[in-house]
Structures are given as structure tokens and as C-alpha cells.
Amino acid sequence: DAKTTQPPSMDCAEGRAANLPCNHSTISGNEYVYWYRQIHSQGPQYIIHGLKNNETNEMASLIITEDRKSSTLILPHATLRDTAVYYCIVKGGGTSYGKLTFGQGTILTVHP
């Protein structure tokens, strides 16, 4: 699975959009980009995943660049409950495993 690079921390004002970047320059053609988050003292929670098209669900949007070397997770209207560590994970398809390699992630702090 390709390595990812994320900023260690970011701040966001409540109600504003939070844009979390992730670099994955060595991603290969069959690898997906996953995002999970971990709120303090809880288990990680799946947010969204994508291959090459932009994706949106009820939690967030995922924008993947055309060359697939980077992506951005967007929380459109951040709330205090979105304060968490956000992990960007690149993983091949076809294995259907939850064998996830977590990097250091980005600590997102949402301020009132």
C-alpha cells in the first residue's frame, strides 16, 4: 500500500469548511484512497473512500486530483464534534480486508 503524507495538525472555525489534504504520490492504479477519523478515546470511524472520481456522502466530500497523487477531504460545515484525528489511507482493492496501515494523521481542532 502506498505511503501517505498529512499535515500534523489543522484548525477550523465552527461552521466553516474543513479541508484536509493528503499526499500519496506513489499511489498505483488499483489503489483506493480511504479516510477514517478517530475521536478521542474511541475506535476509528470510516468516513469515505474513492478511486479517481470525486465522492460525496452524508459526512464529507473527497476530491482526488486528476493525477491521483493527492486528495482533499472536505467537511462542509465543521462542528465541535468533528474534532478528531483524521487518517488518510491508501489501500489496494480486491483484498476486502480491514488490514489498514495508519499513518500519523492530522489532528483537526474545530474552534467555537
Place this chain on the structure above:
Amino acid sequence: DTEVTQTPKHLVMGMTNKKSLKCEQHMGHRAMYWYKQKAKKPPELMFVYSYEKLSINESVPSRFSPECPNSSLLNLHLHALQPEDSALYLCASSPVDREVTEAFFGQGTRLTVV
């Protein structure tokens, strides 16, 4: 039901004790996992079970002994642990019959070895 339930939530054990962590899911997932998370670090994979058989052991010391008695249950037996084994132990599950899938995590057991 999309929950992975772990018990106990907290556990304090001595270095000579034997204890077990339990994980249960009723989503019909046939893959289950144990992760270990030290404070301020990301989770690290320990074991993977697929169809109740151990498929991956990430070179975990033998004082940690996993067991998968049926498709809904995963145990982690602990014996002769060291203080440095104190951590949050996370269980997860996922389907195995899909091209792309997500993992569902429990809330973890916070283990303290004294």
C-alpha cells in the same frame, strides 16, 4: 446492527495475571482484526482472522494469544504481560466478499498492566 462490541472497556491486570478481551459483531462479517494503539500513536495491526482462521500475525509476542471461536466472536487472551503492553486494544471487522470495503471498529479496551 452495525456495531462492534468490545468488553471490558477498561482492564487493569498484574504481570502474572491471565485475562481475556472479547469482541463481538453481528454484521455477518467474516474478517476480524485486533489492533493495538499506544498513547498519541496510530493503531497498529496485530492479527487478522478470515473465516475463523488466523491469516495474519504481525510478529506479535506469544503472550498475546488470539482466538476466533465462531464467526461473530473474537478473543484476545493475555498472559504474563509487561507494563509496556498497556495500550488501547481495538477490534474491527469487515466483509471479505467485496472489491472495496470498510472496516468497522469497536470502542476499544483500555488495558493497564501494573
